[in-house]
Every structure is written in C-alpha cells, then in structure tokens.
Amino acid sequence: MPGPPILTSPPKASPGDRVAVLSPSFAAPGFAPAVHEQAMARLADLTGLTPVEYPTTRRLGASARDRAADLNSAFADPEMRAVLATIGGEDQITVVPHLDPTLILSDPKPFLGYSDNTNLLCWLWTHGVAGFYGGSTQVHLGPGPHVDEVHARSLRAALLTGERLEVTDPDESEDVGRDWLDPRALHEFGDREATEPWEWAGPPKSVTGRTWGGCIDVLQWILTAGRFPADPSVLSGGILLLETSEELIPATEFGWIVRSLGERGLLEAVDAVVVARPPASSLEVRPTKQACAAHRQEQRDVAIETIGRYNPDAVVVVGVPFGHTRPQWILPYGGSMTVDGVSRRIWADYA
Incomplete structure (x- = not known):
C-alpha cells in the first residue's frame, strides 16, 4: 500500500x-x-x-x-x-x-x-x-x-x-456580490446575512492531518478522468475538504457524489471531513431567505448522514467559511489542519 x-x-x-x-x-x-x-x-x-x-x-x-x-x-x-x-x-x-x-x-x-x-x-x-x-x-x-x-x-x-x-466564523456571509459591471461593485459588498452555527458530528476527538479535496462539482470530473491515485490509502489519516459551487446543485446530487467518494474508499480513508457553508443563490437565481436556509440545512443533513454511513469514526464539521462564500478563509491544500471534535475548533497551518 x-x-x-x-x-x-x-x-x-x-x-x-x-x-x-x-x-x-x-x-x-x-x-x-x-x-x-x-x-x-x-x-x-x-x-x-x-x-x-x-x-x-x-x-x-x-x-x-x-x-x-x-x-x-x-x-x-x-x-x-x-x-x-x-x-x-x-x-x-x-x-x-x-x-x-x-x-x-x-x-x-x-x-x-x-x-x-x-x-x-x-x-x-x-x-x-x-x-x-x-x-x-x-x-x-x-x-x-x-x-x-x-x-x-x-x-x-x-x-x-x-x-x-x-479558522473562525466571521458571523456574516454572502453568496454573491454586486454585478462586476455595476460601478457599485468596487465599493459595496453583496447582500450579507448572519451565518448559522457549524454542525459537528462523529466522535469527540482531535484530528491533525494533510488536506485534499475541493469543489465537489470538479472532484467528480477529476476522478472520472482518472487523475487521482487508484489506492485510497493515499488519504489515510487525512482531512477531506468538500464544498459546492454557484451551480447550486441540489442536496440530493451532492449526496450522490459524496456516496461515490464513499464507494471509492475515500471517505473511509480520512479521519475528518470539513464541509463548507454552501452557496444557495447566484446572480441569476435568487431564492427566498427561507429557501436558502432550507437548501443549506438539506446539504448539512445529507453530508453528515452519508459520511457517517461510510466512516462513523470520522470527525465531521459542516458550515465552515471556505470555497464559494465571502468572507472566505484560504485553507491549506496538502498542508496540515487540525479539526478538534472535542473543543469544536479548527486550526490551519500555513507553513
């Protein structure tokens, strides 16, 4: 191996x-x-x-x-x-x-x-x-x-x-800013709202490991193209980062892709999974606040249920501000992070 x-x-x-x-x-x-x-x-x-x-x-x-x-x-x-x-x-x-x-x-x-x-x-x-x-x-x-x-x-x-x-929560978030061709884009943020508390699942333990993952929409392309090692043990002890794009895929489709990662053996290999706060609106699609909140809750539930099915020993946290959200934390990719399910805190090492 x-x-x-x-x-x-x-x-x-x-x-x-x-x-x-x-x-x-x-x-x-x-x-x-x-x-x-x-x-x-x-x-x-x-x-x-x-x-x-x-x-x-x-x-x-x-x-x-x-x-x-x-x-x-x-x-x-x-x-x-x-x-x-x-x-x-x-x-x-x-x-x-x-x-x-x-x-x-x-x-x-x-x-x-x-x-x-x-x-x-x-x-x-x-x-x-x-x-x-x-x-x-x-x-x-x-x-x-x-x-x-x-x-x-x-x-x-x-x-x-x-x-x-x-890595802390900034307490506010926006999915999309002003249209770039609108002069206001240079001096105004988009419509921001209060964030929800992160949701934790899995055992109360602390995990430190190297990260891999990214935008789940793209990960399925990478895996289909055969551009990742065949042996899932390359992720052994690691931390999986998952987030979704402005394509706003339904929670059901998100769950299908996560399930495929499980069937590939990738979920079982890692010790923790960090799922981003997903966007629920775009410049073209503007659901109500209630619909946006429901979309996020549905994705949280699917993430926790599906990951737990394949790896109940993994520490899981959903709602972290990275990926397609603003304010955005830049996170290590292949570098080290600590996901502490005891204190329910996250650290990133930028070495």
Missing part, C-alpha cells in the same frame, strides 16, 4: 517579490477590468508583493494550450515566488494535460485558487507539492469596500508568514 504521499510545502515569498496572477480557467479580468485592477492594487498593498500578469490573464477565450503555457512559464520563472488564480471556471480539466511537472518540482512555489482550480491543486498534490484552497483575486480582493479580515489574514499567512491560525 502506498500510504500518504510526501508533500513539499513551497517556501514563502518576501515583500518586494514578484507573484504571477493568471487565469487558468475563465479570464475574468478581461470581462471586468476595473474589479481586476482594484484587486491588483489591494494585493500589493496587503502583501508588499508585486503582481505580474501574463498574456492570457485578460484574454477571453484563450486556448487551453496558451493558458497552460502561461502556467508553465510562471512556475519556471525563478523571479515568480507564488502563483494566484484570478477566478475559476469550468474547463481547466483541459489545461492540465499541457502542464510540465518538472517545472513545479524544480522550483516549487505556492499556488492559490479554488473552484475549477481544484484541477490544478489536485495535479500539484499528486506531484508532491502542497498549495492553498482559496484566494481568487477577482472575487475576494477586487470587489467591495475592502478585503475581509479573515481573507487578508489567511492570504498573508499563505504567501508570507506561514503561521498557524484558528
């Missing part, structure tokens, strides 16, 4: 270093440049780093080969000390085959992204390099009157300090 992989945690950047800002999926900066430019200014102000764009960062409709060429170039450039994704999308699975693993292994550097960037994070993970789940510049840095404090803290920890932080 292969057991868990040995992962490299890339070194941190220092103020004044250059970091690549790329669009491995959708080139959102080409669609809404004002939000992107505010994001670049805020990234520099928050970190002291110099963001560098590549040819396809703003190029709408760029081919998979061209986007991969920019990724390969950024990972190969010794002056680039991190790589950040502007946003996700839905076709990064076609970019991954064009990536060169020798480049990331010769000079590992942190990669930050979520949603469709689950493809790239998983590819890095399978090649032995840890990353960070979260950090879309177009979603969490550019819009609104300021950057949320929990996002800023975890961003600096991921890029610069490598400290250990407690």
Whole structure:
C-alpha cells in the first residue's frame, strides 16, 4: 500500500517579490477590468508583493494550450515566488494535460485558487507539492469596500508568514456580490446575512492531518478522468475538504457524489471531513431567505448522514467559511489542519 504521499510545502515569498496572477480557467479580468485592477492594487498593498500578469490573464477565450503555457512559464520563472488564480471556471480539466511537472518540482512555489482550480491543486498534490484552497483575486480582493479580515489574514499567512491560525466564523456571509459591471461593485459588498452555527458530528476527538479535496462539482470530473491515485490509502489519516459551487446543485446530487467518494474508499480513508457553508443563490437565481436556509440545512443533513454511513469514526464539521462564500478563509491544500471534535475548533497551518 502506498500510504500518504510526501508533500513539499513551497517556501514563502518576501515583500518586494514578484507573484504571477493568471487565469487558468475563465479570464475574468478581461470581462471586468476595473474589479481586476482594484484587486491588483489591494494585493500589493496587503502583501508588499508585486503582481505580474501574463498574456492570457485578460484574454477571453484563450486556448487551453496558451493558458497552460502561461502556467508553465510562471512556475519556471525563478523571479515568480507564488502563483494566484484570478477566478475559476469550468474547463481547466483541459489545461492540465499541457502542464510540465518538472517545472513545479524544480522550483516549487505556492499556488492559490479554488473552484475549477481544484484541477490544478489536485495535479500539484499528486506531484508532491502542497498549495492553498482559496484566494481568487477577482472575487475576494477586487470587489467591495475592502478585503475581509479573515481573507487578508489567511492570504498573508499563505504567501508570507506561514503561521498557524484558528479558522473562525466571521458571523456574516454572502453568496454573491454586486454585478462586476455595476460601478457599485468596487465599493459595496453583496447582500450579507448572519451565518448559522457549524454542525459537528462523529466522535469527540482531535484530528491533525494533510488536506485534499475541493469543489465537489470538479472532484467528480477529476476522478472520472482518472487523475487521482487508484489506492485510497493515499488519504489515510487525512482531512477531506468538500464544498459546492454557484451551480447550486441540489442536496440530493451532492449526496450522490459524496456516496461515490464513499464507494471509492475515500471517505473511509480520512479521519475528518470539513464541509463548507454552501452557496444557495447566484446572480441569476435568487431564492427566498427561507429557501436558502432550507437548501443549506438539506446539504448539512445529507453530508453528515452519508459520511457517517461510510466512516462513523470520522470527525465531521459542516458550515465552515471556505470555497464559494465571502468572507472566505484560504485553507491549506496538502498542508496540515487540525479539526478538534472535542473543543469544536479548527486550526490551519500555513507553513
């Protein structure tokens, strides 16, 4: 049995270093440049780093080969000390085959992204390099009157300090902000509401382990494409991260995918599962508050029931603010987290 992989945690950047800002999926900066430019200014102000764009960062409709060429170039450039994704999308699975693993292994550097960037994070993970789940510049840095404090803290920890932080609830959340083409997007948040308490299940024990997972919509594509080790023991003792996208899949479909992870042996292998607070609305779909609350409760119930069926010994927590939510915590991907079912607290190690 292969057991868990040995992962490299890339070194941190220092103020004044250059970091690549790329669009491995959708080139959102080409669609809404004002939000992107505010994001670049805020990234520099928050970190002291110099963001560098590549040819396809703003190029709408760029081919998979061209986007991969920019990724390969950024990972190969010794002056680039991190790589950040502007946003996700839905076709990064076609970019991954064009990536060169020798480049990331010769000079590992942190990669930050979520949603469709689950493809790239998983590819890095399978090649032995840890990353960070979260950090879309177009979603969490550019819009609104300021950057949320929990996002800023975890961003600096991921890029610069490598400290250990407690993951806390910010007590408010939004699924979607203002339309990027609306001038208010630059100085107003979306409609925020109070969060619900996290729901815990499983035994009262503390688990520390390396993370894997991501956007469940994308994980099923990765597994279908055969881009994850066949032996589930690679997740032994680990922590599974699960979240859903703005596609707003029903709780039933979420449960089917989690069930498939169980049949694959992945749920049994891990010692803890962290499920994000799911989005329940989008720019196009605006349910009532009651309907949104019902959607979240249904997904919580399905998550706890399905995970418990396959692994009753796993510590489970549902409602954590990562993934498709704001404020957003950036979390280690392949790095270490502690999920304490006794104190009902979570810590993330950004080393």
